[in-house]
Amino acid sequence: MVSVTLLGSAQDGGVPQAGSANSEKLQKRYPVAIGLVDSDGGRHLFDVSRYLAEQLQIWGQTGVDSIFLTHAHIGHVDGLTLFGKEVMNCQGITLNCSKIMHDLIKNTPIWSIMVDQGVFTLKTNNFVKLPGVTVEAIEIPHRAELSDMHAYIIKADKSLLYLPDHDTWRETLNGHDLRAWLNHLEIDIALIDGTFFSKDELKNRKQEEIPHPPVEQTLEMLGERREGDGEIVFIHLNHTNPLCRDDTPVTELGWKVGQEGMRFLI
Ligand SMILES: [Zn+2]
Ligand SMILES: [Zn+2]
Structure with a gap:
């Protein structure tokens, strides 16, 4: 049996967010993260928050065998140091990431020392075969101040897409229709970026500064869930997102809002 558990449903800042x-x-x-258990019980964590x-604990695990990183934004990486000497004192965890992320780790002293100490073994393959399941990284346009961004397709009997962050559907889909894109990738369960519900949610910041397709737009593109459609779960919610209070704008169309502990058998 292969399972994926949602371990975090918020944007990098979490809910509540510091200062709110x-x-x-x-x-x-x-902050967003998922845990994959392969058919041999191997534990694979996607993104590592503080x-x-x-x-x-939500996942019911006391350690991990490998890690997959999407990108270098803070909520996705700021727990990496917890695997080191001061806390868990792990050895030999495979850390899968892009070449650009690999170079950033090697050039960031607080992380590179952990590679030198054997806590992490870095790997940059974009296709990883695990017992009963494969993991494929796909590059996604997202503001790349520190690293590029990769979504993951986790495929066993079913396929699950983990796409916590991206800038715009226009760039990600590159001219394709959202439903057609998901069909083309043969996705049964899509955990997708639901950071902001609408464009005018952040009063003090210009929308261009923080690109993420608003949930409103995604719902418009998806319409109602139809017979034979896969599951779509909105994750990476900002603390300002009204879906944190009331998920009905999503659920009344047949889709879901992520909750910590949601488990998908794939
Ligand atoms: Zn993020
Ligand atoms: Zn990001």
Whole structure:
């Protein structure tokens, strides 16, 4: 049996976010991450947040065998150091990432020392075969200040897409229709970027500064879930996203909003 568990449903800042009053007492959400268990029980973590302790508990695991990174933005990598001497004292964890991310790790002292100490073994293959499941990295346009960005397709009997961050559907789809793109990739379950619900959600920042396709737009492209459609789950929610309070704009169309602990058998 191969399973994927959603370990975090929030954007990099989590919910509540540092500096937000959270007067509504929104339910806590961790920065996005998923845990894959292969058919031999191997444990593979996709993105590593500073809430690693809580997220491993949600997953029911006490360690990991390998890690896959999407990109270098803070919530996706800021738990990496927890595998080192000061905390878990791990050895020989395979760390899968892009070539650009690999070079960033080698050039960032707090991470490169962990490679030197044998905590991580870096690998840059974009196709990884694991027992009962394959993992394929696909490059996705996303603001690349530090690294490029890769989504992952995890394929066993079913295929799951993990796409927590991207800039615009126009660039990601490159002229294709969203439904046609998902069909072409043969995706049964898509965990996709739901950072902001609408364009005008961030009052103090210009939208161009923080590109992510708004959920509103994605819902317009998808329409209602039809017979034979796969599952679509919105993840990477910003603390301002109204879906943190009420998920009905998504659920009434037949799609889902991510919740920590959601488990998919693939
Ligand atoms: Zn992110
Ligand atoms: Zn990002």
